Amino acid sequence: MSYCLNPHCSKPENPNDVKFCLTCGTKLLLKERYRAIKPIGQGGFGRTFLAVDEDKPSKPPCVIKQFYPQAQGTNTVQKAVELFNQEAIQLDHLGQHPQIPALLSYCTQDDRQYLVQEFINGLNLAQELAQNGAFNETKIRQLLIDLLSVLQFCHSREVIHRDIKPENIIRRGSDTRLVIVDFGAAKYATSTALNHTGTSIGSPEYVAPEQMRGRAVFASDIYSLGVTCINLLTARSPFDSYDTHNAAWIWRQYLKTPVSNELGKIIDKMLESIPSRRYQTTDAVLKDLNIQSTIGIPPTIISQPATQASPNYPPNFVSQTPSQIEKELLEIKTKFIGGKVQPKNVAQQPSVSTNNPTKQDAVDKELQEIRDKFLGNG
Template sequence: MSYCLNPHCSKPENPDDVKFCLTCGTKLLLKERYRATKPIGQGGFGRTFLAVDEDKPSKPPCVIKQFYPQAQGTNTVQKAIELFNQEAVQLDELGQHPQIPALLAYCTQDDRQYLVQEFINGLNLAQELANRGAFNEIQIRQLLKDLLTVLQFCHTKQVIHRDIKPENIIRRGSDNKLVIVDFGAAKSTAGEALNRTGTSIGSPEYVAPEQMRGRAIFASDLYSLGVTCINLLTGRSPFDSYDTHNAAWVWRQYLQNPISNDLGNIIDKMVETIPSRRYQTTDAVIKDLNIQSPAVIPPTIISQPVKQNLPTSPPAVVPQTPSQLEKELLELKTQFTGGKVQPQNVTPQPSVSTNNPPQKDAVDKDLEEMKAKFLGNG
């Protein structure tokens, strides 16, 4: 099927072998190449379509984003135009990364702007959470390692994504890799002060406090990624995991699966509301993750979903080494036999063997039994 891109068309569905809409006459192929097949999303500033690339023999799928602002007001529309153009520029610069959708085309047709990008086939993490339930520690650690390198690439290019959330992270079906999408809110810091007041953009549940005031920094993306982890670990809205009365995160009490304190502390540092207390770079988070890998985490150091008052285990008895025991038994024997106590740093000389070795006396037998008990052989 071909889907007409004219937002005012009364019957946009068309056969896939025609080039013009049978209802309104609008050209169906974008740039004589990309054919929309069905709408997959709509927002205040545009629509998104699943499409195919007719120029290639395999007709691979792609995504068409149409700029179609429905908001009123000159300033709002102008800002929307800037954001749409900005996304094209960002994708053009960042699309070479394997975990960022590639920009295929950017054009104007019938007085409307369009952006065509690579289609990422898979579920986003919000859908994955709904289908499979809360994440565990191994999944969160892998998620962080995957996405921190992508953010590291973006930040190296002086780009702040500004809208990291589960809906904008897709697990690609072909290789199970996580892909960051929707760079419409992304902002380049090149040529401008990082703390210059700008526009507050992003999803309120995941956006950093300083970004709400229009002062996004690189650490703002780390905050949003940390909040994303909280959502995936608890299955709850981040708003429900924050105590506004005490200005503190309380997400650990809503965990669906236990996690180590090390991972919990990393996430806590990622979501610090005061930027200076937060991780400043992706490298810093990656370093802590590598230091506290699952292989070196003591199994007893975990955060439980519900606090429990467990009884304290008695201290383990450290068994004495055979060398220490033998020395003490030797001293005990000399006391029983009236002999002189031999210094601990002197090894007793072996007795000279004879043809008819004497039988062990009662003291030796008792000492052998004590030694066996202490060593766990009795």
Template sequence: MSYCLNPRCPKPENSDDVKFCLSCGSKLLLKERYRAIKPIGQGGFGRTFLAVDEDKPSKPHCVIKQFYPQAQGTNTVQKAVELFTQEAVQLDELGKHPQIPELLAYFTQEDRQYLVQEFINGANLAQELANKGAFNETQIRQLLSDLLNVLQFCHARQVIHRDIKPENIILRSSDHKLVLVDFGAAKSATGTALNRTGTSIGSPEYVAPEQMRGRATFASDIYSLGATCIHLLTGRSPFDSYDTNNDTWLWQQYLKVPISNSLTNILNKMLASIPARRYQTVDAVLQDLNQPGANAAIASQPQNQTSPTLPPTYISPTPSQVDLELEQLKTQFLPGGKSKPQNNQPRPTTNTSTNQSEIDKELEELKAKYMGNNNP
């Protein structure tokens, strides 16, 4: 079958032996070689079609992206033009990586822009989750190992993907490798941020806080990959695993299968809402992921309990830290705001001794509470 690419065609389906649409008369072959077969996606700025390259004897499948903005407003349309053009530029450079689709053509025909890229045969991870259920630790570690290397390639070329999510990761049928697709939202880290016009970039469930404000960095991609992992581990939307009131991720309690503390810590650091507390580079994540003994940690992980639910950046204080912090806190309530003298000289008896004793008691209880968190 041939599918007419004229957006206004009343009857776009045609047989595959004709060169012009029988309904509207539009040319069916792009650049005399690419024939659209069926639509496979549509958004506010364009449509995507499965196609065939008629110029090659094997007639391999490919993907046609048609720029067809439906949004109103000069700024929005101009934004869409920039993004579409940029995707072609990014793919031309990044498509050299075996886990990124190759750009086959980029051109204008009948006043409409087109991008033709390699077709990746396989299911995306959202489909894999729906069909096979939640991922386990081994699958997540393999996912991270696969995709962090792809991101390393992108970031080395100053490209931030900005839209990492399960739908944009395809498990390729031929070799079971993960392929990162849809660079329509990608931007150069050295260029002007494209999302300052007010148009949302990326999928809200997976977007880092700073990216929502138009300040995407390499660490923003790391955050999105972390959010993708917890979605695949829990089967829940990242929105449902985040406590906005306390700025805390609560995903561990929703795990389908327990995971090791080492992977939990890695994911929590990837998901830190404050960029400075997050991994800054892909190399840093890979270093932690490939720490010796990681497999032993997986094997020793109890199968009937989950890891403790801790805030992403929480570090259990040591006894010395607790003593120091309580001593500092105590000085705020003692007369004069000063700590006890170090020479332990007797202090004059005053009516504050009772209050001080009560403060000491309360602080000791607080200390016991914090120290209790260190117990197994």
């Protein structure tokens, strides 16, 4: 099917082999190559269509965004024009990243503005949440690592997205990577812009307090990503996870599965209402995530009691061979004492370079007890 782009057409559906609408006569091909197939979204300032690129033999899918403001008032329409133009500029600068849709074209036809961008085939995270239920800690950690690197790319180019939410994050079907879409609300964070109060833009449930006042900063995206995490962990509206009377997030009590104290602290810092108390950069969040993901001792669990018999030791200890256990104990010892540890039996008191023999003796004693417990010598 070919879908007419004229918003006033009474019968927009057409056969896929015609070049002009059979009802209103509007040209069906945008820039003589992009053919709209069906509408897939509509907002106050435009419509979105699934389309194909007929200039290529494989006719790959793409997305056509049509600027079609329905709001009244000169100032409102002018702001919408600026945002639409801005999105095209953002995509042109950022589309080189594999997790941001590429801009294919930006044009005007029949006195209406259009942009054509890469089609990302997959479910957005709101759809995934509805289909599969709440996320667990593993999925949230992977989501953060995946998306923080994309935001890092945007911020390094002075761009604040300003509308991070589950609906604007798509899990691409071909490789399961997460893709950030809809840069219509994005803005350049120039020194002038950051010191100027602008328009409050974004989805109310996910917007940082300073952004609500028109003063978005890079940390505003980090806040919105933190809110996205609690929505995915609780399967509840973020509004329902915030206590307005005490001005505090209470998301932990609505968790579907427990999360570690470490991850909880990271999310809490992402959600700080005062920007200066929040993570200032994506690098800082990634650093905390990566450090905690390499710790050998498992995190303490919140909201539900631990069910393992030995919660203070790695859960796979009991299934390891003696040599594997010896190796892990040596690694733990190195973390606590520092210096170089030679790979030999813990019981033989390996030589460690340290200025604190008392601390070494205490650690050696505790590690020996762990070794005896799991190797059957206790």
